[in-house]
Amino acid sequence: MNQPSTSATQNQQVLDALARCIAACEMCATACLHEHDIRMMVPCIRLDRDCADICRLTHAFIARSSDHAQHVLKECIEICQKCADECGKHEHEHCQQCAEACRACVEACKAYQK
Known part of the structure; x- marks a missing residue:
């Protein structure tokens, strides 16, 4: 697969x-x-870890200019968007951050694809 011209x-x-997304998700x-009601946070925690x-x-893959970077980039965009959506539902400062x-990562990944 051809690398994007970047x-x-x-x-x-x-x-x-x-x-930044890795650090934010881990935090x-x-x-x-x-959090007090950890059960309510389980979907958020799972998506944070996946993201x-x-x-x-x-x-x-991007750092080493892998021929497969575009494949994982598509998945990354999808999972980051889902994580942004889930975290966005919660009022906790860490979730909002x-x-x-995640949203910034989605935008950067999309720009990189072009």
């Missing part, structure tokens, strides 16, 4: 967005474990 700046922007999942994992994989990082 500049070093675009490459760094997507890598930075992925790294959100940890903070969710300390952090797919962002780590996507980051690695995570939703924002």
